[in-house]
Amino acid sequence: xxxxxxxxxxxxxxxxxxxxxxxxxxxxxxxxxxxxxxxxxxxxxxxxxxxxxxxxxxxxxxxxxxxxxxxxxxxxxxxxxxxxxxxxxxxxxxxxxxxxxxxxxxxxxxxxxxxxxxxxxxxxxxxxxxxxxxxxxxxxxxxxxxxxxxxxxxxxxxxxxxxxxxxxxxxxxxxxxxxx
Amino acid sequence: xxxxxxxxxxxxxxxxxxxxxxxxxxxxxxxxxxxxxxxxxxxxxxxxxxxxxxxxxxxxxxxxxxxxxxxxxxxxxxxxxxxxxxxxxxxxxxxxxxxxxxxxxxxxxxxxxxxxxxxxxxxxxxxxxxxxxxxxxxxxxxxxxxxxxxxxxxxxxxxxxxxxxxxxxxxxxxxxxxxxxxxxxxxxxxxxxxxxxxxxxxxxxxxxxxxxxxxxxxxxxxxxxxxxxxxxxxxxxxxxxxxxxxxxxxxxxxxxxxxxxxxxxxxxxxxxxxxxxxxxxxxxxxxxxxxxxxxxxxxxxxxxxxxxxxxxxxxxxxxxxxxxxxxxxxxxxxxxxxxxxxxxxxxxxxxxxxxxxxxxxxxxxxxxxxxxxxxxxxxxxxxxxxxxxxxxxxxxxxxxxxxxxxxxxxxxxxxxxxxxxxxxxxxxxxxxxxxxxxxxxxxxxxxxxxxxxxxxxxxxxxxxxxxxxxxxxxxxxxxxxxxxxxxxxxxxxxxxxxxxxxxxxxxxxxxxxxxxxxxxxxxxxxxxxxxxxxxxxxxxxxxxxxxxxxxxxxxxxxxxxxxxxxxxxxxxxxxxxxxxxxxxxxxxxxxxxxxxxxxxxxxxxxxxxxxxxxxxxxxxxxxxxxxxxxxxxxxxxxxxxxxxxxxxxxxxxxxxxxxx
Numbered sequence: 001x002x003x004x005x006x007x008x009x010x011x012x013x014x015x016x017x018x019x020x021x022x023x024x025x026x027x028x029x030x031x032x033x034x035x036x037x038x039x040x041x042x043x044x045x046x047x048x049x050x051x052x053x054x055x056x057x058x059x060x061x062x063x064x065x066x067x068x069x070x071x072x073x074x075x076x077x078x079x080x081x082x083x084x085x086x087x088x089x090x091x092x093x094x095x096x097x098x099x100x101x102x103x104x105x106x107x108x109x110x111x112x113x114x115x116x117x118x119x120x121x122x123x124x125x126x127x128x129x130x131x132x133x134x135x136x137x138x139x140x141x142x143x144x145x146x147x148x149x150x151x152x153x154x155x156x157x158x159x160x161x162x163x164x165x166x167x168x169x170x171x172x173x174x175x176x177x178x179x180x
Numbered sequence: 181x182x183x184x185x186x187x188x189x190x191x192x193x194x195x196x197x198x199x200x201x202x203x204x205x206x207x208x209x210x211x212x213x214x215x216x217x218x219x220x221x222x223x224x225x226x227x228x229x230x231x232x233x234x235x236x237x238x239x240x241x242x243x244x245x246x247x248x249x250x251x252x253x254x255x256x257x258x259x260x261x262x263x264x265x266x267x268x269x270x271x272x273x274x275x276x277x278x279x280x281x282x283x284x285x286x287x288x289x290x291x292x293x294x295x296x297x298x299x300x301x302x303x304x305x306x307x308x309x310x311x312x313x314x315x316x317x318x319x320x321x322x323x324x325x326x327x328x329x330x331x332x333x334x335x336x337x338x339x340x341x342x343x344x345x346x347x348x349x350x351x352x353x354x355x356x357x358x359x360x361x362x363x364x365x366x367x368x369x370x371x372x373x374x375x376x377x378x379x380x381x382x383x384x385x386x387x388x389x390x391x392x393x394x395x396x397x398x399x400x401x402x403x404x405x406x407x408x409x410x411x412x413x414x415x416x417x418x419x420x421x422x423x424x425x426x427x428x429x430x431x432x433x434x435x436x437x438x439x440x441x442x443x444x445x446x447x448x449x450x451x452x453x454x455x456x457x458x459x460x461x462x463x464x465x466x467x468x469x470x471x472x473x474x475x476x477x478x479x480x481x482x483x484x485x486x487x488x489x490x491x492x493x494x495x496x497x498x499x500x501x502x503x504x505x506x507x508x509x510x511x512x513x514x515x516x517x518x519x520x521x522x523x524x525x526x527x528x529x530x531x532x533x534x535x536x537x538x539x540x541x542x543x544x545x546x547x548x549x550x551x552x553x554x555x556x557x558x559x560x561x562x563x564x565x566x567x568x569x570x571x572x573x574x575x576x577x578x579x580x581x582x583x584x585x586x587x588x589x590x591x592x593x594x595x596x597x598x599x600x601x602x603x604x605x606x607x608x609x610x611x612x613x614x615x616x617x618x619x620x621x622x623x624x625x626x627x628x629x630x631x632x633x634x635x636x637x638x639x640x641x642x643x644x645x646x647x648x649x650x651x652x653x654x655x656x657x658x659x660x661x662x663x664x665x666x667x668x669x670x671x672x673x674x675x676x677x678x679x680x681x682x683x684x685x686x687x688x689x690x691x692x693x694x695x696x697x698x699x700x701x702x703x704x705x706x707x708x709x710x711x712x713x714x715x716x717x718x719x720x721x722x723x724x725x726x727x728x729x730x731x732x733x734x735x736x737x738x739x740x741x742x743x744x745x746x747x748x749x750x751x752x753x754x755x756x757x758x759x760x761x762x763x764x765x766x767x768x769x770x771x772x773x774x775x776x777x778x779x780x781x782x783x784x785x786x787x788x789x790x791x792x793x794x795x796x797x798x799x800x801x802x803x804x805x806x807x808x809x810x811x812x813x814x815x816x817x818x819x820x821x822x823x824x825x826x827x828x829x830x831x832x833x834x835x836x837x838x839x840x
Contacts, residue, residue: 032215
């Protein structure tokens with residue numbers, strides 16, 4: 001047993017020389033996508049009250065990204081709006097945000113959430129299965145260990161958002177499912 | 181493209197080294213920075229791993245579930261399903277000899293452990309000879325297992341009889357996720373040599389398939405005096421799976437396996453075990469909240485086991501022989517899930533199983549009648565009621581009709597309270613039963629016309645449990661998750677051995693025991709940095725079985741349990757320089773109280789360590805070296821202290837894996 005503890009201590013010491021051999025995680029790549037959306041989607045001018053208001057990426061529900069998203073937006077700005085990440089534990093806490101990521105932990109309340117956002121220019125994003133068909137503008141899906149985008153263009157257009165062809169071209173375009 | 185990222189990482193690592201502790205605290209910064217340089221199309225081509233996919237959903241599950249992922253299996257170096265099951269902290273796993281294992285949840289882990297339900301892709305792997313699992317007959321290409329869900333606690337309401345103390349659900353990958361060629365081979369002190377190969381292809385864009393083959397040869401373990409325990413084992417296995425997307429809503433799966441193995445026996449004979457199965461499943465997704473599935477399978481198993489003569493005090497009661505058993509099972513299951521309004525999520529299902537068992541009896545050991553046909557009908561329904569947005573109540577029951585005891589009810593009530601998106605509390609009360617198996621009613625040692633010393637009880641009825649559970653699960657922050665489950669179980673009608681009045685023999689099985697068990701299961705994960713993760717697990721188990729008033733047990737209520745009161749595990753998973761991985765798993769298992777008849781015995785407590793070092797010279801190639809049970813030359817994990825008790829030796833193997 002003593003031998004094992006010594007070995008474990010040794011590992012801590014040599015940590016600095018180590019590197020990741022695994023592929024990046026879904027969450028890392030999705031965090032970078034969230035940042036990219038700020039550059040490839042056009043918001044109407046009224047989305048910001050003041051010219052130097054922050055550009056807010058909101059996370060609703062369990063936060064799958066942690067420090068990775070903060071790292072992705074650190075020191076970045078879009079047209080003079082500094083990028084900020086805000087985390088909302090519940091639907092009631094949501095403040096004005098340009099992008100709202102709805103974690104799958106909140107998906108049961110999706111109808112309510114979308115209804116409340118209806119008059120705001122908020123790009124909705126989720127990783128929950130079927131989210132795009134239910135009216136979420138961009139859905140992450142993992143296929144063959146790669147992140148795919150499913151984009152509900154009608155939904156974005158209805159909120160006054162314009163999605164760049166750079167995002168649309170490689171994405172799968174879906175419509176809102178009438179059953180929902 | 182992936183290479184660009186990898187190279188960027190490499191550069192980032194140097195920054196990490198130079199930056200010292202501060203930079204290390206922002207672990208992964210370099211990765212994010214590198215990913216940000218990519219354009220959208222390149223970003224979509226980055227290969228990703230999904231680490232926490234199941235863990236996220238698990239937060240809200242109202243049962244003591246632990247999930248072993250493919251990554252956990254790969255990084256453990258496990259070569260078989262029982263070895264992989266050591267990764268579930270809520271199981272007791274003990275290796276008996278080269279080819280046999282005792283595996284249970286929440287105790288009762290005897291040589292004939294019988295309180296666990298085990299399924300592979302929805303097919304129940306179960307022997308009606310003793311309600312347990314022949315672990316030596318269950319295997320798969322380890323790389324094609326998607327995950328293993330291990331639920332401790334009763335699962336009778338959904339899964340039916342036998343899910344008394346737990347359910348193990350082994351789920352293999354879909355054919356579309358196993359495309360291309362995969363080959364691995366290796367060897368060492370144990371397993372001595374092995375080879376796996378799989379090829380996955382597509383018939384058309386909506387229909388994929390895979391075929392696989394696996395072979396291994398495991399050497400013998402040893403006895404306490406260092407001699408070989410003569411239990412070497414080899415097995416070949418092959419199978420296929422095809423998945424077809426018939427329409428946007430319909431999926432069809434067809435899969436099958438066959439295997440053939442030979443095991444040396446300490447008596448000098450050889451056991452032969454083989455089998456084949458085929459399964460078809462059709463599922464239709466009606467909407468996000470509604471789907472149905474229909475599944476059917478045929479499973480055949482064949483056993484032949486040498487049986488030693490029955491000798492007591494130098495007197496031979498019956499000669500040596502061979503026990504054969506051929507079992508055919510046909511099963512069909514239907515399941516439907518839908519919602520009623522916003523508040524009710526309903527699942528219900530129907531099942532039918534027919535089994536035809538033919539025993540070829542040995543003079544010293546027999547099942548009578550030799551041929552037995554049985555039918556099992558089942559119906560279950562469950563309603564998950566959303567009482568409030570964060571509070572849900574699940575009510576369910578299974579009703580089964582079997583040939584031994586008629587109707588059995590297995591109700592279950594569960595309450596789940598989501599405190600926040602990071603924390604959940606759950607509680608449950610459930611009843612489950614173990615219906616009689618052939619050993620309980622049909623067993624005969626020796627077989628007539630020889631003198632019968634021990635036989636099944638013609639009035640043997642179901643064993644039952646009522647379980648009270650309370651659990652808490654938390655995602656403390658993005659790096660730390662923890663879960664605690666506690667339970668109190670009350671058992672009734674547990675198996676005992678009674679004597680025939682006046683003549684003493686034959687002894688026979690009765691339901692003379694009752695008692696309580698309680699305990700808790702803890703597990704926690706800590707992602708120390710992007711490259712290092714730690715896992716800790718602990719299990720406490722207290723068992724108090726006693727003879728019921730007015731009953732007797734020749735074994736003094738000691739024969740149905742053989743479990744450690746405490747066990748804990750600590751695992752470390754580390755990514756090193758030069759595409760290397762270093763994994764270590766330390767476990768401590770408390771003393772096992774095991775006995776023979778009423779004579780007490782024990783397996784001493786032990787620490788053990790498994791380690792794996794792997795190197796990926798390219799995306800397609802992996803070279804790994806695995807050491808198992810490194811802390812001792814040899815030591816027993818199971819069984820009554822006896823010069824013939826096999827002990828498990830320190831072992832190592834090397835492996836080369838190639839995917840294309």
